[in-house]
Amino acid sequence: MTKKRYQGETNDKERSMHRLLEAVGCVIKEKGYAGLGPTNIAKAAGLNKRLIYFYFGSVDNLIEKYVRSKDYFAGASNGADQLLEQNNGSGTCKLLESILVSQLEHFYNNEEMQKIILWQISERSQIMFEVAETREQVGSQFFELADKELNQEKADLRAVAGLLVGGIYYMVLHAKSNDSLFCEIDINTEAGFDRIKNAIGNILSDTYRRAKLQEN
Incomplete structure (x- = not known):
């Protein structure tokens, strides 16, 4: 019973x-x-x-x-230490690609998160400031590892990652709000969505490749 x-x-x-x-x-x-x-x-x-x-x-x-329960980077921070420690400063290109692609998928499929990001960029808020600080802490852990692998003066991975994150936010918000093309890409289609995921990987691969070529 x-x-x-x-x-x-x-x-x-x-x-x-x-x-x-x-x-x-x-x-x-x-x-x-x-x-x-x-x-x-x-x-x-x-x-x-x-x-x-x-x-x-x-x-x-x-x-x-x-x-915090809905924010990708804030939620990821709980397991980030272990994930980054296991990486040990090698293969950070694929690690960052995985983080950004996951962020893209999470943000695209989460309407509340889209509203939260609009809130974050629309007005000053202590709540949003603290959530953004959590993101920065997770990012700092990653960049500390990447610094062991790349010369950041040559790669400027922080600037590349910033543009990619900003692009993810804008393209998703644009597609969800206007249901229209952006740079002739419709990420509301599977083909368009896959193009953005592939572009993230290609941009990061090129950044790492060029940085390592300059070191030799």
């Missing part, structure tokens, strides 16, 4: 916290970041807004927890 799981205070808390976190995403999709007030969040969750403060301390803490 299967035992029933105890549905007590702890489970109620977990369910309520989960509903509040998911409600943040619903509000972002329906009303944008401007609608992220306690009343809207509590209504979307079907809970009393006092639970926001009881479980999270503040609306900002709730929103930050949600944003």
Whole structure:
């Protein structure tokens, strides 16, 4: 006979916290970041807004927890140390390609994340600043490894990565907002999407190749 799981205070808390976190995403999709007030969040969750403060301390803490759970680089930071340590400063080209392609796929398929990035570039926010700082910490770990492999004065991998990340954000937001071509590429099609993924790999391969040729 299967035992029933105890549905007590702890489970109620977990369910309520989960509903509040998911409600943040619903509000972002329906009303944008401007609608992220306690009343809207509590209504979307079907809970009393006092639970926001009881479980999270503040609306900002709730929103930050949600944003971090949806942000690729912030989420990746938990396992980044081990991944980068295993790499040990060799083969960082393929590692960076994997990170950026994963970011492209995650961003394209996540409507809330698209709204969050629009929020980040639209106005100053302590929440967005802290999330961006987490991204920078993950990036710093990677670049520290890449510095062992390449002469950064010749490669300037930081500038290349910055342009690639910015391009990923813009192309996805453009395609999702306007459903139109960009540089005659439609990334809403499988063929167009694959072209961008291939371009990421080609740009990084060329950057590493040229840097290593200049060292010889």
